[in-house]
Amino acid sequence: MAKHKIIMNNVSAQIADKAILNNISLRVDDQEHIGIIGPSGSGKSSLIRTINGLLPISSGTIEIDSQTITASQPSADCSKIGMVFQDYALFPHLTVLENLTLSPTLRNENSTRDIKDRAFSLLDKVKMNGFGNRFPASLSGGQQQRIAIARCLMTEPEILLLDEPTSALDPEMIHEVKSVLEGLMQSQLSIIIVSHDISFIKTTTNRVIFMDEGKKLSDQATDLFFTQPENERQISFIQQLDH
Template sequence: MLEIKDLKKSFDGRQILNGVDLTVEDGEILSIVGPSGAGKTTLLRCITGLESADSGTFLIDGQPFDPQGTEESDAVIGVVFQDFNLFPHLSVLENITLAPTMVLKQSKDETNKKAAELLEELGLTGLGDHYPFQLSGGQKQRVAIARALAMNPRILCYDEPTSALDPNLRDEVANLLLSLKKEGMTQLVVTHDMDFAEKIADKILKVQALDARK
């Protein structure tokens, strides 16, 4: 279970997050929704350790946890970026196996076996030797998910998973997230798409710009 208590974050004197609380049970999907500028992505970046929070408490199973603390955090929380952030000079297989090899110190055989399993699970069989420029938007997203899953995270976070895709792929993305939920993956999804959020989520956290609350 992930718990966040009284999370605060400001930039250049402007308060973006002011006392955010949330709880996500194991295996749940939490959708974080709100307009542009409300702090959705900032919240996600604090949770994944890409931004430092000004204050607040992070707990995993009741134990304090620092998202920026140690390499251990890489194996706890994975992230799928809005623009996928695949390495263009690496093949699909190399994109997936790089972090487990370097961070988790897994062997090449071990990482290749895991990558093959993920490619099959995510409908990417036969694409291991392809490069990102050869992939569709939906395939790039699946590779990004495979890369995150290769680190064996307990929690998987997504930043606007449908925004870079054609609208007709929205249901495909929803089904993918729901299939991961059936496997027990805890997921946090930042999205501006309320229909998508309602389709996938066990819980919805609505955030709005602080200026709009006055």
């Protein structure tokens, strides 16, 4: 039986007294690829931000391997979790190479030489060879996002959280990032991706979560999600996609 990688039990979260997530339960198995979709403001980003501790929860529990996040015990060891943000979130004052090496260097787990070797091999993987000494501002959005993907792989995460990784990109740059993401989606990692790119969700995920107003309304195998919707809200969301 597949191992559960993440177990969220009745998780709620609020920001400044406003309920943002309402009683969410969710299991992610080892190597699963899960898509999160839903209207803007429905809590998709908030949901994945609770998993790596960026958004504290107000009740419930999140189990990640042997650790448990609760409202009173928010700090989790995030070393196994990598995240890619819509706006890349590179450190602007660091070079590309320094962006990649910073976190593993702070962790001090490998030699500087090993860390640099890994950085160069990941730059190669995202087709950004030769850009190590550039600063983020000198790169296109698509290039910055590929650097952000390489950076998140530096610590060899077991779980990847991708928050609308192609939403900020011009159409001509989406392709280069998507081809890197498609490679990533072939991997054995557990991946949660928030995206409005429905064809990408259909082809790269095995399960889809549908969020609306801070609630998880549906949780289905990807093919069933689009062919046998479970509720009215989901049906009207899918109908909108066709127009």
